Amino acid sequence: MVNPDKLNDIPHKAGVYLFKKGTEYIYIGKAKDLKKRLTSHFRATTGKSKLIVEEADNLEVILVSNEKEALILEANLIFEHKPKYNAMLKDTQVYPYIRISDDEVPYLEIVRSRKGTGSFYGPYTNVAFTRQLFEVLRKVYKFRTCRRELTSIKKPCMDYHLGLCSGVCVGEESVEEYNERLQKLKTVLSGNFSDVVAYVKTKMEQHARLLDFENAAKYRDILLNFSKVMEAQGVVLPEQVNLDVIVGKSNTYLVLRIRSGYLIGKLLYEFEGTLEDFVEQFYVSKGSELPTIVLVEHKTKALTKLSKMLGIEFVVPSQKDTLYSQLLDKAIENLNYEIGLILSNKAILRQMKELLGLSRVPYRIEGIDISHTSGKNTVASLIVFENGEVKRDEYRRYKLGDILDDYESIRMLIKRRYTKHELPDLIFVDGGIGQVNAAYEALEAIGKKCDVIGLAKEEEVVVTRHGNVSLSYEHPVLRLLVKLRDETHRVANTFARQLATKRSLRSFLDEIKWIGPKRKRILLERYSSVEELKKASREEIEQLIGKKATESLLNELFYLKDS
Template identity: 45%
Template sequence: MDKHTKAKLFPKEPGIYIFYGKDREYLYVGKAKNLRARLLSYFRTSTHKTNSKIRSLLSEATDIDFTIVSNEREALLLEASLIFEHKPKYNVLLKNAEYYPYVEITADEYPTVRISRKRSRTNSKYFGPYTSVGFIRNLIEFLQQIHLFRTCQTTLSKVRKPCMNFHMHRCLAPCRKNEYINPKFYQKMAIEPLIEFLNGKTEKTIQLIREKMIKHSRILDFENAAKYRDMLFKFEDIMARQGVVVDQRYNFDVIARKSRTYVVFRIRGGHVISKLVYELDSPFMRNFLFNFYLVQKNDIPPSVIVERGVKHSVLGDKVYVGTPRDDVELDLLKKAKENVETQFSIRELNKKTIQQMAESLKLSRLPQHIEGIDIAHIQGDTTIGSVVVFKNGTPVKSEYRHYNFGNRKIDDYATIELLVKKRYSKHPVPDLILVDGGLGQLNSVIKALRFLNRNADVVSLAKAQERVFTRHGELNFPQKSLILRALVRIRDESHRFANTFHKKLRTKKLLSSKLDQVPGIGPKRKKQLIEAFGSLDRLRNASPSQVAQILKSKKLAERIFSYL
């Protein structure tokens, strides 16, 4: 039965409809008050003449189907759920300017807390998105000291004894074999207060810290009183870095739009916890609200502040979606509008630069996906390679990767060849590969790609006078050139990423060699200390009691400090 004939048989009920491709993949999901009337509208001659997207959809679709629901609200939620799960080709989808991180609380018997960029586990609870991974790390570290939830990824049944977090009073350690922790107790003490905090109700956590500080001060336990005082200072420092601070009672989102660019401020517990930038192929705020809250399944606050009221809000009657009601909301909307103007200008400039780059560098295609590669070592010691990823002029940090080549004594050209082979034997090549260096580095990348039988445009950028090399020869750009500035930005980011990781490895190596000198520190204890402190400076700044808790030996802790 052809699609048009099938559409005539659809019921006149509310529901959702699906267009399928030849492999039963979802091409489009929609909702309708009257399924038959909506589907037949796709086959009208007038629709075909004016809408190329519908013409393309009908030519590609091989089948259609429907699901009847009770009301329009149910249809809206089912539509959102199917779009989130299948990401159909022809649906208008929200595009992140960056891949924003979330706090994930797993659905395990004893849930663990971690940072996640992909919301792939359907049973987990996600909070966010947040702008900065660093902010979330600091926040989780702070909250773990108070609520004692676990952050390990280990299967608890396989754990023989608690890790350092238990000994440093940062985890209830449900992995303990000699003491049973009731799952309900763990949920109540560790997880429920965390969820409450992440939902913006921060007062109880702050009040708990204050009470503990006062309690220890009254019994003259000044060491622990100082610990809780420092926690309060740390919380204030973490939140102050996020910028705007208003009354703790405020929990709302602010959304501003410029053309098809959107900026979202998320205010929780009186703090702006994230500033998010998105693109949506629609200038209608209602479509953005549907995608951001229902399709993306982000938590919905009591209020969403926008420049103009939205008729028939998709968020339901209990959520206020409208213009500012006081000076605080008005001020934050103004800031969001300033941000969206800037972000829109940046995106337009990125599109212009990408077009100019393709023409000036004589590239075979638009460089919408660029990967920058670099290597770092000291005289062949601890050689590492780095790959950074930029899409449409924006760094995608979740796709950055390090490659460790150990202490192999090979020259830079051979290392670049190894890096390219290792990277692109498993990953698709980008539109453009940018390598830090000159003509030799360029040729090394080209040689490795030929070995893999892969094809991509390649450019190298030498630090001396910022000279650019391509397959067609050397190019010189003015220092103020948008193309040169874009290439330098990617080159510098790959250099930073490589050197940061290299420094981290060298720091661990230094700590490891220092611990080798201490009698009584074998491989197992050395590993414990490296995992706990990471660097020689952090170990030196730790107290003997902290080290003793990890090693279970006060004498050994004192011996370590005598060698440092």
């Protein structure tokens, strides 16, 4: 327990307090008046405050200038240390961000977390939309995507020749000009998507006035493509407003993110705290861009205080605000639907535990499957289901060499995976009792325990160590396992095909005159198969490998697009 005498040294000032047990932080809080807040903790006779004071053996405080600084520091410390008694915001899936590096000449990339340095923009709803947006913005702002050291770059890369990069790394543009354009891009990524339209229209009109109709047409196509990408997300507001809608219940919060009138994010989080605590973590810890307005179901004094500190307006729509009211209703409808799915899936998983005699409810299942090409180049897929839903960002693929034995492949995969990683609640293998036993043998060899089940390929019978379990085709448990089996199979086969296709293209290029190791590497980086190479234009290939090598390549393909 923390010595109450510690209170004697605490000032009546704003700051953050940290309860510790050993080297671990167990609770972090903020206060306008540290002395007053901590005194209430020590005087508590019931509840969480009493538990924290009794469990902790040390107390630290950090003084700050004002309440806003305390808010930001508290949120960042909670995000960093994840104390057990603080409510933590958990993503129901990993949402993508666009990251701008902090190099002298920054590069951009799509990432799945806010780890590392640089500026992060997002989160966005899904990777597909983020990639489409990223590609359109590349054509407009021509930013770097390579991570190479500038001193090592002697010639422009293929992105420069394809009009996707300005060539700043080889002096085709000054660093100042590049960074000036990047500042405009940062404004766009902060939510001002209308700036893209204005910028592209200006470029299009400039080229048209100069009678440069070819480049004017390129910008027209970019504008059409951008509109198509954004409208696919749904135009929800006629005015170009930046706002979020936040609703929550049953420890689940849903956020609709609208930028320039477009819906760019529908995000779902698990969180056991209040709306005010959620808002703090979402905007401060996760660094989500601040909107102008946040629509909520009700306002509190705490939200009013946050409004002043964060500089955003919290609005409870009235019936007269038809658009805002409809938007809030739509968010509540989506939240209720998502909660229904979560509850339904959890009920199925609890049923699975009972039917199959598992040691725990399989909230996290990892499924594995083995695939090979003509007995060679064996690969494995590992997929993840959490709460009955896929977690594609956690999928993994493994090359296992030329092992022909499925059982040995499973043993190798189990050892490679779980020697370093935590076990799930359940391991699923595509196969029967032989595959199940192979998984158990590998787990035993590394000194770990976990339930393992399989699904016989034709009979759709669930295989466990204790015997087979037959379920009707309509049974929700079997439907979930079939979905899991089909997904593991799809991922493993796709990986095997991709490797075979890559080897096929490499073998094809080996036979062509004028295609040496360097040109082969360039083509393999750009194209994944012979079929994809066939679809490329002569001009595109010439930019990559030159005229003579292109002519030789096209002759081998028996394909001249221009003829």
